[in-house]
Amino acid sequence: MRFVLAPVLWILKWMFGLALLCLAVAALRVSLWPLKTSGGWSSLARSPLPWVVLGGFATRRLLTLWRRGDPLELVDTLEHELTHAVVGTLTFAPPVSLTATLRGGGEVELRRSNPIAALAPYALPLFALALALLTLVLKTEWLGYGRLAVAFLLGSFAHRLLREFHFGQTDFREFGFVFSMVFIAAALPLCLLGVIDLARMTEVDWRHAGHLFVDQARKLAEALRQAFRR
Numbered sequence: 001m002r003f004v005l006a007p008v009l010w011i012l013k014w015m016f017g018l019a020l021l022c023l024a025v026a027a028l029r030v031s032l033w034p035l036k037t038s039g040g041w042s043s044l045a046r047s048p049l050p051w052v053v054l055g056g057f058a059t060r061r062l063l064t065l066w067r068r069g070d071p072l073e074l075v076d077t078l079e080h081e082l083t084h085a086v087v088g089t090l091t092f093a094p095p096v097s098l099t100a101t102l103r104g105g106g107e108v109e110l111r112r113s114n115p116i117a118a119l120a121p122y123a124l125p126l127f128a129l130a131l132a133l134l135t136l137v138l139k140t141e142w143l144g145y146g147r148l149a150v151a152f153l154l155g156s157f158a159h160r161l162l163r164e165f166h167f168g169q170t171d172f173r174e175f176g177f178v179f180s181m182v183f184i185a186a187a188l189p190l191c192l193l194g195v196i197d198l199a200r201m202t203e204v205d206w207r208h209a210g211h212l213f214v215d216q217a218r219k220l221a222e223a224l225r226q227a228f229r230r
Contacts, residue, residue, distance in 0.1 A: 013115060017179055020186035022220055026212035027193050031204050049151045049201055056155020064163075074100065076160045080121040081106040087124065088117035115175045115183060122165060123187035125157035125195060132199040143200075150199045154192070 064070045077100045085095040088110040100106035110117055128150050135146040172180040196202055 013175070013179065017115075017182045017186065018220060019217070020190070021182060022216035023209075023213050024186040024189045025216045026209050027206075028189055029212050030206060030209050031193055031202070033205070049147065052148050052151035053155040053158070056152035057159050058155075059152075060156050060159035064159075072156075076163070077101070077106040079126050079157075079160065080164065081108045083121040083124055083126045084108040084110065084117055086126065087120035088114075091116050093117050113174060115179070118171050118174060119180055119183050119187070122161060122171070122184045124191045125154055128153035128157055128195050129191075129198070132195045135199045147199050147201050150195065150201065154195065 060070070060072065063072060070076075081098050081100050085098055085108050088095055088108075091114055093110045093112045093114055096109045096111055098106070098108045131146065131150050131153055135143060135150065138146045167177070175183075193204075197204060197206075
């Protein structure tokens with residue numbers, strides 16, 4: 001039975017990954033429209049939010065150069081493993097055990113494995129997402145500070161991602177390196193845009209995303225058709 005299901009699961013896995021990639025391209029195209037109508041990249045540079053993101057990244061980088069080691073390394077490990085556990089629970093693969101240590105890394109055992117739970121830590125900034133959800137109930141006078149805190153955590157997530165993203169990652173081996181890269185390339189911008197939108201850090205009209213998704217899927221199908229003809 002497993003031998004029969006393996007090709008079907010492989011096809012479904014790739015269909016899901018490519019559909020997610022089309023959705024990510026459509027979301028990026030929609031999110032860039034406000035920049036075109038509000039002064040382009042110069043308007044983004046005038047906003048404090050991207051500079052706070054850079055500040056979060058720079059702060060974490062400086063901590064790693066500290067002679068005693070990064071004191072927040074355990075927090076990064078905990079976020080990584082918690083992301084496995086949370087996404088695993090949401091995708092019907094709840095955790096059985098979870099460990100996180102300061103120097104020895106961490107490990108989470110799920111009841112069953114799936115690509116979403118396995119690769120989620122490389123796409124989902126869990127702590128930034130939690131804070132973005134908190135901004136929904138913040139008073140108006142505190143909302144600006146909440147957004148800056150979300151931006152800082154996004155910079156910290158970028159640092160964690162660069163530190164953990166390497167070819168030797170065991171999370172990439174189970175579902176194949178190529179598929180893992182396709183999944184992360186699709187899920188990462190979607191998760192980042194979701195956090196940014198949830199914290200109301202930008203105003204994006206998502207009504208056109210569906211049409212763009214169909215357009216991206218059509219272009220991808222045509223590109224694959226041309227590739228297989230060669």
